[in-house]
Amino acid sequence: MTKLISDTICAVATPTGGALGVVRTSGPKAIELTNLIFSRDISQAAAGTLHHGLVRDAEGEMVDEVIVSVFRAPHSYTGEDSTEISCHGSPYILRRVTELLVAQGARLAGPGEFTQRAFLNGKMDLSQAEAVADLIAADTQAAHRMAVSQLRGSFSRMLASLRDQLLQLTSLLELELDFSDQDVEFADRSKLTSLCSEAEATIERLVNSFSSGNALKRGVPVAIVGAPNVGKSTLLNALLCDERAIVSPEQGTTRDTVEEVAVLGGIAFRFIDTAGLRHTNEPVEQMGIERARRAAAAARIVLMMSEPGVPEPELQLSPEQTLIHIVNKTPQFQALTGVGLDELRRQLISCIPLPAEGDTVVTNLRHYEALTLALADLRRVSHSLSQGIPSDLVALDLRQCLHHLAEITGSEINSDEVLGTIFSHFCIGK
Numbered sequence: 001m002t003k004l005i006s007d008t009i010c011a012v013a014t015p016t017g018g019a020l021g022v023v024r025t026s027g028p029k030a031i032e033l034t035n036l037i038f039s040r041d042i043s044q045a046a047a048g049t050l051h052h053g054l055v056r057d058a059e060g061e062m063v064d065e066v067i068v069s070v071f072r073a074p075h076s077y078t079g080e081d082s083t084e085i086s087c088h089g090s091p092y093i094l095r096r097v098t099e100l101l102v103a104q105g106a107r108l109a110g111p112g113e114f115t116q117r118a119f120l121n122g123k124m125d126l127s128q129a130e131a132v133a134d135l136i137a138a139d140t141q142a143a144h145r146m147a148v149s150q151l152r153g154s155f156s157r158m159l160a161s162l163r164d165q166l167l168q169l170t171s172l173l174e175l176e177l178d179f180s181d182q183d184v185e186f187a188d189r190s191k192l193t194s195l196c197s198e199a200e201a202t203i204e205r206l207v208n209s210f211s212s213g214n215a216l217k218r219g220v221p222v223a224i225v226g227a228p229n230v231g232k233s234t235l236l237n238a239l240l241c242d243e244r245a246i247v248s249p250e251q252g253t254t255r256d257t258v259e260e261v262a263v264l265g266g267i268a269f270r271f272i273d274t275a276g277l278r279h280t281n282e283p284v285e286q287m288g289i290e291r292a293r294r295a296a297a298a299a300r301i302v303l304m305m306s307e308p309g310v311p312e313p314e315l316q317l318s319p320e321q322t323l324i325h326i327v328n329k330t331p332q333f334q335a336l337t338g339v340g341l342d343e344l345r346r347q348l349i350s351c352i353p354l355p356a357e358g359d360t361v362v363t364n365l366r367h368y369e370a371l372t373l374a375l376a377d378l379r380r381v382s383h384s385l386s387q388g389i390p391s392d393l394v395a396l397d398l399r400q401c402l403h404h405l406a407e408i409t410g411s412e413i414n415s416d417e418v419l420g421t422i423f424s425h426f427c428i429g430k
Contacts, residue, residue, distance in 0.1 A: 011109035013429035021089040034083040047072035079121030112426025126410025141266025142216040173395040210368040213361035219268040226305035228276025231328040235335040236273040265349035277313035377401035
């Protein structure tokens with residue numbers, strides 16, 4: 001996808017507070033406008049070169065001593081002429097440099113507009129562009145690894161291969177329609193059935209990966225549940241190495257869920273301390289117990305705590321959830337002193353294995369929804385083939401499946417409103 005863009009944008013591309021800051025420009029006049037505020041002539045500068053000099057205002061007063069990097073289309077992040085002005089990190093300097101560029105005719109960039117231009121200019125597809133935002137936001141090894149894999153195009157290549165296979169057979173089915181009066185078949189039905197089964201299995205695996213991928217990206221929810229006073233809050237504090245939850249010998253102290261994040265083995269775990277599960281007539285405590293049950297139902301991992309002589313409360317969990325039993329105040333485990341904590345941490349990490357390099361894991365809700373729709377389309381195709389449904393109806397479902405796959409990479413998204421919604425979540429300058 002390539003789109004003619006006539007204006008030139010600029011923005012601060014680094015967070016405030018650092019020793020250095022970068023102002024980026026991109027567009028047809030990026031080099032020309034930078035040249036107007038720079039003490040050296042870079043109008044004919046070669047691509048990929050660095051230039052040391054001064055930024056001056058309209059009166060010739062020095063704003064800062066800088067280094068300007070020059071990039072020329074199409075060999076830049078956005079695919080357009082572009083510059084990066086490396087300044088000292090003073091908020092005043094960065095603001096002043098930006099103001100000077102705007103005064104010369106640049107426009108302030110919106111959130112994610114540099115990456116949006118990279119997408120529009122064919123430098124990356126939409127799934128890769130979204131991976132840029134994930135990479136910036138990644139604060140764990142797991143989130144970083146998944147974002148890098150998607151940015152490198154592993155997901156895109158898998159989708160492209162699927163679409164190529166399905167498109168070839170769709171074309172053959174539709175060609176049959178032109179010769180419907182001659183009763184000919186161009187598409188081998190057994191081959192089509194086999195291909196549909198393979199594609200269905202691939203898409204189903206991607207759909208199923210969303211649960212783990214989303215948890216790895218946002219933090220794996222771990223609910224700590226059990227009867228009152230078995231050490232749930234003490235365990236939370238021990239896992240966090242911090243006095244986060246109130247610990248008291250009085251029953252019913254925890255009335256609400258307490259949630260904190262800890263990173264173990266490169267994975268973010270969202271530990272949720274909950275109210276003790278018991279029968280009570282106290283209204284506020286009842287509310288806390290109901291919230292505890294909801295937290296347990298939504299958790300990926302449930303730590304069920306008990307102690308000798310105290311039975312575990314009943315809890316209904318789904319087959320997808322992992323239940324870990326912890327018997328506190330025993331020689332094997334003591335939350336208060338830390339006995340058994342290292343083994344528990346190892347157990348938690350083993351429940352959520354990190355994706356291997358190159359593995360494709362779905363982490364984006366938009367991708368998940370599109371894949372779910374594509375999977376439903378393919379299942380209709382498989383059913384139609386088994387029932388001998390006419391080619392035109394089979395081709396219609398295949399076309400719909402292709403449409404949903406194309407939505408992920410953006411090759412069939414033409415609405416500026418849709419693109420605006422996607423890129424509005426990016427930071428300005430990226």
